[in-house]
Amino acid sequence: MLLKNSYLVFKKDLSSELRTRYVINSLLMFVLVTISIIRFAIGDEKADNEILTGLLWIAVFFTSVSGLSRTFVKEEEKETSVALKLSTGSDSVILGKLIFNMVLTFSLNALILFLFVIITDYQIKNLPGFLIVLVFGNLGLVSASTIIAAIISKANSKGTLYPVLSFPVLLPLLITVINATKLASLGVETDKLFGEIQILISYFIVVTVASLMLFKYVWED
Amino acid sequence: MKSIEIVCDNLSKIYSGKVIFKNLSLKLTTGNSISILGKNGSGKSTLIKILSGIISANKGSITVSEENIPVPANLCYSRIGLISPYLNLYDELTASENLRFFCGLRNDSEKVMDERIDYFLNRVRLFDKRNETVRNYSSGMKQKLKLIFAVINQPRILYMDEPSTNLDSEGIDIVYETAEEHKKNGILIVATNDKEDIKLCESSLNIEDYK
Numbered sequence: 001m002l003l004k005n006s007y008l009v010f011k012k013d014l015s016s017e018l019r020t021r022y023v024i025n026s027l028l029m030f031v032l033v034t035i036s037i038i039r040f041a042i043g044d045e046k047a048d049n050e051i052l053t054g055l056l057w058i059a060v061f062f063t064s065v066s067g068l069s070r071t072f073v074k075e076e077e078k079e080t081s082v083a084l085k086l087s088t089g090s091d092s093v094i095l096g097k098l099i100f101n102m103v104l105t106f107s108l109n110a111l112i113l114f115l116f117v118i119i120t121d122y123q124i125k126n127l128p129g130f131l132i133v134l135v136f137g138n139l140g141l142v143s144a145s146t147i148i149a150a151i152i153s154k155a156n157s158k159g160t161l162y163p164v165l166s167f168p169v170l171l172p173l174l175i176t177v178i179n180a181t182k183l184a185s186l187g188v189e190t191d192k193l194f195g196e197i198q199i200l201i202s203y204f205i206v207v208t209v210a211s212l213m214l215f216k217y218v219w220e221d
Numbered sequence: 222m223k224s225i226e227i228v229c230d231n232l233s234k235i236y237s238g239k240v241i242f243k244n245l246s247l248k249l250t251t252g253n254s255i256s257i258l259g260k261n262g263s264g265k266s267t268l269i270k271i272l273s274g275i276i277s278a279n280k281g282s283i284t285v286s287e288e289n290i291p292v293p294a295n296l297c298y299s300r301i302g303l304i305s306p307y308l309n310l311y312d313e314l315t316a317s318e319n320l321r322f323f324c325g326l327r328n329d330s331e332k333v334m335d336e337r338i339d340y341f342l343n344r345v346r347l348f349d350k351r352n353e354t355v356r357n358y359s360s361g362m363k364q365k366l367k368l369i370f371a372v373i374n375q376p377r378i379l380y381m382d383e384p385s386t387n388l389d390s391e392g393i394d395i396v397y398e399t400a401e402e403h404k405k406n407g408i409l410i411v412a413t414n415d416k417e418d419i420k421l422c423e424s425s426l427n428i429e430d431y432k
C-alpha cells in the first residue's frame with residue numbers, strides 16, 4: 001500500500017512535470033548558465049582539481065536548491081495538497097516526492113557532470129570511487145532538500161527561506177562530499193574514501209528516517 | 222451498511238490570538254444533516270477544515286465511530302468526502318487522470334475505478350471532456366469535478382463548503398441530488414449562507430454563537 005501509493009505520487013509528479021516542463025526547463029537553463037559562467041571564468045587556464053571540484057558542487061548545490069522546493073510549494077500554491085491529504089497518508093506523499101526529486105536530481109547532475117567534464121577538462125582518476133561519492137552525496141542532498149521544501153512550503157516567504165534553511169542543514173554533507181569528490185578525482189583509492197562514504201551513507205539514512213518521522217507533523221498542519 | 226457517528230467535544234480554534242470559535246460540541250449520526258451558518262470570515266470553513274482533519278483544533282476532540290467502534294485517525298480519511306473552494310485538483314492532468322490518481326490512492330481496483338469514474342463523469346455531463354486537461358475547464362466544470370472527487374469513494378461523512386459556488390442551475394441540481402442521496406446512508410455537513418443550500422439540512426448551527 002505504502003509503496004503503491006508512493007509510486008502513484010511519483011508518477012503523478014513526473015507526468016505533471018513532463019507536461020508543463022516548468023521545473024525542468026528552468027533548471028536546464030540554470031545548468032547551462034552556470035556551466036557557461038564557469039567556462040568564461042576559467043578561460044584557457046588549467047584549473048586545479050581542488051578548485052574544479054568546488055565549482056562542480058556549486059553548480060550541483062544551487063541547481064538542487066532552485067529546483068527541489070517546487071514539488072511541495074506547487075501543491076500548496078495551487079491548493080492541491082488538501083485533495084492529497086484526504087486521499088493518502090503522509091508517508092506515501094514524502095516517499096513519492098523523494099523518489100521524484102531523486103530522479104530529477106540524478107538526471108540533472110548527470111548532465112551537469114557531462115558538460116562540466118567537457119568544458120573544464122576535469123580529470124577523474126578514480127571513476128568508481130567518484131561515482132559512489134556522487135551518488136551518496138546526491139542522495140543526502142535530495143533527502144535533506146525534500147523535507148526542507150515541505151517545511152518552507154507552509155511559510156509565506158518561500159523563495160528566500162529555502163537557501164537560508166537548507167544551507168546549515170546541508171553544510172556537514174557538503175564539506176564531506178566536496179572533500180571526497182576531490183580525493184576521488186585526484187586518484188585516491190576507493191577503500192581510502194571509506195570514512196567519507198560512511199558519513200555520506202549515515203547522513204542519508206539519518207535524514208531520510210527523520211524526514212519520514214517528522215513529515216506527518218509538517219503535512220498535517 | 223454500518224452506522225456512523227461523529228462526535229465533537231468542546232472544540233476551540235484560536236488564530237493569532239483571535240478566537241474563531243470556542244467550546245463547540247456536536248453529535249451527528251447516520252441520516253443526520255446540519256448546515257453551518259455565519260457571516261463571511263466567521264469561521265465556517267475553519268470548522269469544516271478541522272472536522273475533515275485538514276487542520277487541528279487548539280482544544281477539544283473529534284471522534285468518528287462505526288457501529289460504536291472509534292475509527293483510527295489515519296483511517297478516517299477513507300470515510301470522508303469534501304467539496305470546498307480551498308481544494309483543487311491538478312490543472313495539468315485531465316479529469317480522468319485526476320480521478321484515476323485519487324481512486325488509485327484510495328486503493329480501488331481498476332475495474333471498480335473505471336466503472337465509477339465513467340458513471341460520475343456521465344452524471345455531471347463531463348464524460349465528453351474527460352480527456353481534456355483541467356486547466357481548460359470553466360470554474361463550473363471544475364466545481365463538478367470536485368463534486369465527483371468528494372463522492373467517488375462513497376464517503377460516510379460528506380462535507381460541503383459553499384457547494385453551489387460557480388455552478389449553473391443544472392450543476393446545482395446535481396449537487397442537491399447527490400447530497401439528498403448521501404443523506405440516506407451517511408452524515409451531511411454543509412457550510413453555507415445560500416438559502417437553498419440550507420434547505421438540504423434538517424438542522425443548523427450558527428458559528429457566531431460560539432465566539
